Amino acid sequence: MARRTQGTSAGLDRGKIARAAVALVDRDGLDRFGVRRLAQELEVDPMSIYHHIKGKAALLDAMxxxxxxxxxxxxxxxxxxxxxxxxxxxxxxxxxxxxxxxxxxxxxxxxxxxxxxxxxxxxxxxxxxxxxxxxxxxxxxxxxxxxxxxxxxxxxxxxxxxxxxxxxxxxxxxxxxxxxxxxxxxxxxxxxxxxxxxxxxxxxxxxxxxxxxxx
CATH class of the missing domain: 1.10.357.10 (Tetracycline Repressor, domain 2)
Incomplete structure (x- = not known):
């Protein structure tokens, strides 16, 4: 599937992003976690995530x-x-x-x-x-x-x-x-x-x- 263009929400919301982040950390560990890896997992541009959650610290709190x-x-x-x-x-x-x-x-x-x-x-x-x-x-x-x-x-x-x-x-x-x-x-x-x-x-x-x- 082609990646979404920058800033496109792709049907994301805070809860969906947080649950995907939890699943990624469950699988690969917290040390390897990052917004870019999460964006790849969701097949979106990182800016799509930042549109809903402002920064990695806020993402960790959402998780x-x-x-x-x-x-x-x-x-x-x-x-x-x-x-x-x-x-x-x-x-x-x-x-x-x-x-x-x-x-x-x-x-x-x-x-x-x-x-x-x-x-x-x-x-x-x-x-x-x-x-x-x-x-x-x-x-x-x-x-x-x-x-x-x-x-x-x-x-x-x-x-x-x-x-x-x-x-x-x-x-x-x-x-x-x-x-x-x-x-x-x-x-x-x-x-x-x-x-x-x-x-x-x-x-x-x-x-x-x-x-x-x-x-």
């Missing part, structure tokens, strides 16, 4: 938004209760990370201010306020939860789920003593357990009535 929209479209309605809502977000976020491992780093390294991201956080905050949790705990919850989620998922995406760490017991006796308990590294079971640990910490702070750390 982040596209995978979050996909996540929320598959998620359905959140359950009742703030902890259940947090687990619901966490599990769907993990699924997104494994579905789009090459795109996922964008969610970690770029500010997520798209409506779909803010809506998910607003649901969590609304559930926490409905439950009567202290404002300090509510305010800290998004950073606490996503600090864990982003760090954990980046760590395990390229690992071997279900593989226990191998350490020299003579050099690292403490690590060696707990290694058998880490056999489920990277698995859904480990993920759920660690999410519960994060939520238990928030719940413990809420128990003080002020959200201040327990002493």
């Amino acid at each position: 982040s938004e596209a995978v979050l929209v996909e996540m929320m479209a598959d998620a359905g309605d959140p359950p009742a209760g703030w902890a259940e809502t947090a687990r619901w977000i966490a599990r769907h976020y993990r699924e997104l990370a494994y579905r789009h491992p090459e795109v996922f780093p964008l969610l970690v390294t770029r500010a997520q201010t798209a409506p779909v991201a803010l809506t998910a956080l607003d649901r969590l905050i609304g559930a926490m306020r409905t439950a009567g949790l202290p404002d300090r705990v509510v305010a800290d919850a998004p950073m606490t939860l996503f600090g864990f989620l982003n760090g954990y998922l980046l760590a395990v995406l390229n690992g071997q789920p279900g593989t226990a760490p191998s350490v020299d017991p003579a050099a690292y006796p403490g690590l060696a003593s707990v290694a058998p308990l880490q056999h489920d590294y990277g698995t859904a079971a480990e993920f759920d357990r660690l999410v519960d640990t994060v939520l238990a910490g928030l719940d413990a702070r809420a128990a003080t009535g002020t959200g201040d750390p327990l002493t």
